[in-house]
Amino acid sequence: MAAFQEWRDDGMDEVFKALADASRRRLLDSLHARNGQTLRELCAGLDMARQSVSKHLAVLEAANLVTTVRRGREKLHYLNAAPISDIAERWISRYDQARVNALADLKKALEDTPMDKPEFVYTTYIGTTPERLWQALTDPAFTRRYWETTFTTDWTPGSTMTWEHRGVLIGDPEQVVLEAEPYRRLSYTWHTFTPELGKLFGWDEEFLGQVAGERRSKVTFDIEPAGDMVKLTVIHDGFDPGSTVAKLVSGGWPQVLSSLKTLLETGDPLPA
Numbered sequence: 413m414a415a416f417q418e419w420r421d422d423g424m425d426e427v428f429k430a431l432a433d434a435s436r437r438r439l440l441d442s443l444h445a446r447n448g449q450t451l452r453e454l455c456a457g458l459d460m461a462r463q464s465v466s467k468h469l470a471v472l473e474a475a476n477l478v479t480t481v482r483r484g485r486e487k488l489h490y491l492n493a494a495p496i497s498d499i500a501e502r503w504i505s506r507y508d509q510a511r512v513n514a515l516a517d518l519k520k521a522l523e524d525t526p527m528d529k530p531e532f533v534y535t536t537y538i539g540t541t542p543e544r545l546w547q548a549l550t551d552p553a554f555t556r557r558y559w560e561t562t563f564t565t566d567w568t569p570g571s572t573m574t575w576e577h578r579g580v581l582i583g584d585p586e587q588v589v590l591e592a593e594p595y596r597r598l599s600y601t602w603h604t605f606t607p608e609l610g611k612l613f614g615w616d617e618e619f620l621g622q623v624a625g626e627r628r629s630k631v632t633f634d635i636e637p638a639g640d641m642v643k644l645t646v647i648h649d650g651f652d653p654g655s656t657v658a659k660l661v662s663g664g665w666p667q668v669l670s671s672l673k674t675l676l677e678t679g680d681p682l683p684a
Contacts, residue, residue, distance in 0.1 A: 427495045430475035435460065436468045440477065440491065448481075448488045448533075479535035481647060493666050494536040531629075531658045532648040534665055537641045540676040542595035545635055545642050548676055549598055558671035558681040567592045575603045580612050586628055599632040602648075602657070623660070626652045631661075644669070 430436055442457050443449060449457070455465050469489065472478040479492040538545060548554040552562035564574040571589045575582040584604040591599040603609075610620035629650040636643040646665060651658040671682040 424495075426475040427477060430471050430477055433468070433471075435464070436472055439465065439468055439472065443478065443489060443491045447490050450486050450488060454489065476535060476537065479533055479645060481533055481645075490533040492533070492535050494534060494669070531651050531655070532662050532665060533645065534669060535643065535645045536669055536673055537638060537643055538673045538676050539640070540642055542635050542637060542642055544676060545644060546595045546598070548672060549633055554675070558675045559668050560684070565589055567598075573600060577603075577609070578612060580606070580608045582606055582609060590630060591632070596635050597633065598635075599630060602629045602631060602661075604628075605657075619656075623657050626655055626657050629655075629657060629661075 431440075438458055438460075439454060442454055446457075451462065451465060451469070454460075454469075455462050458465065460468075469478060473480065476492055476495050479490050481488045481490065540548075548558075550563070550567055552564075556562050561575060561577045564576070565571050567589055569589050569592055572583075572585060573587045573589060575587065582603045587601055587603055589600045591597055605620060605624040607620065610617075615623075627650065629648060631646065631648045634643075634645040634647070636645075646669060648658075648661050648665065667682070675681040
C-alpha cells in the first residue's frame, strides 16, 4: 500500500508539473474546444512548431492528462478526465464538493467530439494485474459491486449478452460480444433502452423514445501492463450525431471507472 501511495503521489506531481506550463495549458484548451485532434491540427490551431507540440504532448501523456487513439495512420489526441477524478477523490470530496463539478468541463469536451471519431475516451492506471482487471470487467461478483450491473454471457465473440441492472433484466439479440481477448481487449455492443429501464431511471416516454430510437453504440476496453500497474483505456463510440446516449454515458463512465479502480486497489468500491 505504501508503494502504491508513493506511485500515486508521483503521478499527481506529474499532473501538477504538466499543468504549470502555459503552452501545455494552451494545448489542453485546444482539446477542450475540439477533442480528438491530430498533431497536425494541434500545430495549426496553436501556431506552435511541430517539435514543441510533440514535446508538450509527451509530457501531457506521461501525466495521463492526454490519451491517444489510433485511427488508420492518424493518432488522435483526447483530454483524459482520470487524473482530475483522482484529485477530486483525494481532496475535493473531503469538502463535500461533488466530483461531477470537478469533471464538468472535461466531460463537456468529451461530449463535443465530432462523430467520425471515438465519442468517449478515458484512460486510467490501476494498481492490479491484467488477469484481475479482466475478472472485474466480466465476473458478476465484481461488476455488481462497482456498477450495480451483471452480464450473462459466455464471453465468446458473437454471443448474446443479457444485462441486469438494479433488478431490471435487459435482453436483446443485438446485445452481443464483439471481441474477447482475455487480459488484453474486450468489446461489446451497448444495451437496449427498455420501458422497464426507463421506469427505473424515472424517464418520461418522450425521453425514453429518444434514446431508444438511436443506433446501438459499442464500448471497448483495452488492457495493457504498465510496470506494477495496468493501463485501462475505455472507448465508447458508434453514436448518432448529437446523440443523447453519448451524453449519458460520458457522464456515467468516469464514476463507474473510478469505482472500479477504487475496488481493485482498496477492496471497496466508491459509495453509491
